[in-house]
Amino acid sequence: MSNATDWGPLGAVRKQSPLLRAAADRYRETTPFENLTVGVSAPMTPHTGLFLDVLATGGAKVLATGEAGSTHAAVVEWLQERPRITPLAATEHSRHERRDARREVLAAEPDLIADDGANLLSLVHDEFPDVAEGLRGACEQTTGGITRLQAMDNQDVLACPVYDVNGTPMKQHFDNVHGTAESSLSAITSLTDTLLAGSVAVVAGYGHCGRGIARKLRALGARTVVTEVDPRKALEALADGHDVRPMAEAVTEAEFVITATGRYQVLRDEHVDALADGTVIASIGSAVEVDREALASHATDSDQPRPGTTRYRFPDGREVTLLTDGKVVNLTAPNSTGNPGEVMDTTFAMMIRGLVALADGVSLEPGLHPVPDDLDRAVAHEKLAAMAVEIDDIPDKQRAFHSEWAFHDSSAVE
CATH class of the missing domain: 3.40.50.720 (NAD(P)-binding Rossmann-like Domain)
Incomplete structure (x- = not known):
């Protein structure tokens, strides 16, 4: 993530996003998305702009579309100047123009998809089946999107693995x-x-x-x-x-x-x-x-x-x-930017961790999958650390007791 994000339309949310800042520092060195194309559909707010910048910092070629009524022109203008990011969004886009923009993203044959409302995932399976089969995977972050994907999964339509980011405790209990x-x-x-x-x-x-x-x-x-x-x-x-x-x-x-x-x-x-x-x-x-x-x-x-x-x-x-x-x-709403930066920091951090796992080739069958619990806990621990909050660890004796199933009377344990 460039120091350019300290100013302009992303400056304020960058200060609220310690997890995304840390991810940018981490992935600048490891480049988990090197030689990969990531297609993104999400409200084009400052929070999303920061998320896209982290993906690009990690080596990805990013193509991103916006959603109805939530595209910030200043964010799009800023992204247009960023290397490896192509924003395909405008404040005046009609429904048909947004759909054409999604087609342009999918025509680039992305390796990974980060979705909001399953807009890209539903379209890729409907109009680009070969691209769908070639996807390493995707992440979906909204309730409405998961509802659509559950229907697709129940009908055995999904051709790639999709992480249900919306179903994680960190997303449900804080973002939602x-x-x-x-x-x-x-x-x-x-x-x-x-x-x-x-x-x-x-x-x-x-x-x-x-x-x-x-x-x-x-x-x-x-x-x-x-x-x-x-x-x-x-x-x-x-x-x-x-x-x-x-x-x-x-x-x-x-x-x-x-x-x-x-x-x-x-x-x-x-x-x-x-x-x-x-x-x-x-x-x-x-x-x-x-x-x-x-x-x-x-x-x-x-x-x-x-x-x-x-x-x-x-x-x-x-x-x-x-x-x-x-x-x-x-x-x-006029002047609205969506959810507060503090919670979007955790949600996008979870999206990035899911995408990194998929980029690394995690073995998953096509279909809808829960995000592994260790990834969710890692985000929670990282957020607490960023807030300078400490919590207890489980003592070895306590851990051993709770893993022992053979006790018949716990009150008699010495």
């Missing part, structure tokens, strides 16, 4: 629970200038992202309602103190509806007529969770009272506001 929640609530309040305390906030989905945002809403004084399709997660939400209701019932009193599922049309046509007057709707999971066409078809007219907000008026006089056109709010 804390990073997504805090950055999303910051975006929502900045877009609406509305007080969360005392409001009724509906959270769709009680996975790690949903549970994180529901808990932080409660901490800020909101009255929280959770909607779920999984009975176990619904029970967990209930036990955590949230009200649990079906979506059609929950939205009748909602001041905020926040979807956090990565699923298709969680808020859809059948819910529009039930929405309370003044409801603010936001997605923190994916761009497909809110049925925008249903909102538009029910409305008599709409306007944009401020950047990043669309207000719909219905025949009965109700008004509801959709934030960032239903796209992921913490990435696409």
Whole structure:
């Protein structure tokens, strides 16, 4: 990683990213990606720019595309000046142009893929099957992407090994629970200038992202309602103190509806007529969770009272506001950069460790695989060290006791 990252659009996040700085120092010497091409699809934020720079520092030729509404022009301009990095993203790219950019990445026949939403992985299997079979492997970091990859894996479609970075404890409990929640609530309040305390906030989905945002809403004084399709997660939400209701019932009193599922049309046509007057709707999971066409078809007219907000008026006089056109709010709100640098540091460090293992030729069958526990623990230990936090080690006697299965009565052990 060059000293150039101390300034410009990546300067602030570089200071928040001790793991990526250490990775750059480590891989500058070992060059694990030498003579390899890495294809990347991710929001083109400063955090992603730093990640791409580490890959290039490790010897990779990097081709990267952005995502809808989250491309930072200054980051793209900076990357264009970096050796071995080709950014194929622009703030004004249409959906078709983004897809063409992904095709350009895949036409370069990458050896490795780092994905966000499985956009490259789904396309490579659909349109570039020979390239898919030639991949050493890939890493996917999002809930929505893993949902798509699980479907592909269940249908025996995946032609290469893919590490489920989203499933690691470090990703789930820090990036998803804390990073997504805090950055999303910051975006929502900045877009609406509305007080969360005392409001009724509906959270769709009680996975790690949903549970994180529901808990932080409660901490800020909101009255929280959770909607779920999984009975176990619904029970967990209930036990955590949230009200649990079906979506059609929950939205009748909602001041905020926040979807956090990565699923298709969680808020859809059948819910529009039930929405309370003044409801603010936001997605923190994916761009497909809110049925925008249903909102538009029910409305008599709409306007944009401020950047990043669309207000719909219905025949009965109700008004509801959709934030960032239903796209992921913490990435696409004006001036937003996604999750905080401290948690993106750990997530991208995990992505890099997974890619290094795949570059080294780890033996894995095609399909979706958990990231090895030792890699996850290594990232956690490295993060603690960067924060100057020490923890205990397990004494030899304790380790021996817990590995001995033949004890019948642990209370009698001398």
